[in-house]
Amino acid sequence: MSRIARCSCGRLTVRCLGEPSRISLCHCHACQRRTGSAFGIAIFFARARVAVDGVYSTFTREAESGFLVSSHFCGACGSTVWWEPARMPDWIGIAYGAFAGTELPPPDQQVHVKQRLDWIRLDIPEK
Template sequence: MTRTASCACGALKAEVTGEPIRVAICHCHACRTRTGSAFSWNARFAAESVTMTGDSRSYTRIGDEGSEITYHFCPHCGVTVWYENSAVLGIAIPVGAFAPGDLPPPTVSVYDDRKPDWFALADPDIDIWD
């Protein structure tokens, strides 16, 4: 299976083949800031299964665990299309960048202890990482 993730204006794309290694949500402050939401929803793919096209800009920050996280975003519309974490293999892509969004549901909730009090996970089998 091939899927294409894109920024809002379509100038930056990531085409992936195969299924994700992992689909997760994250409740850390940086992910909430990046998405403007209560959490981020991301799919991680093997690096060799991702092909990027278009001009991107990047921003690197140090994560809560000390790793470098580099976001790649469109210089025209500002949407992050993929990111890399120096501590984790693969390329992560925000699920919202895919249309129509036919990815599997998340199996991991990262920084679950930071999620808003009003947010409850419905899946009892999701792996919780505090």
């Protein structure tokens, strides 16, 4: 199985082989800002099963865990497509929405639930 994630303009693509290892819905403030939404959803694949094609820029920040996270986005349209969490060096996180139009499993966990907005009610295990 192969899935392709794309930025909004399509110039940056990420091809992922096989099934994801984890799909995580995150309520942290950084994900809220990154997505412009109430939360972010990351699909994690093993680094060895991910191939990037296209030009991108990188923004690195310190996560709430204290580890660095490098987000990669299209220089043309600005869409964040994938990121590399330093605390999980063998994994690549890819934006769920970048797979638009692709049938994907739902998140299997939600994290940073203390920052979840009060009106959000989800039937997803908390970690």
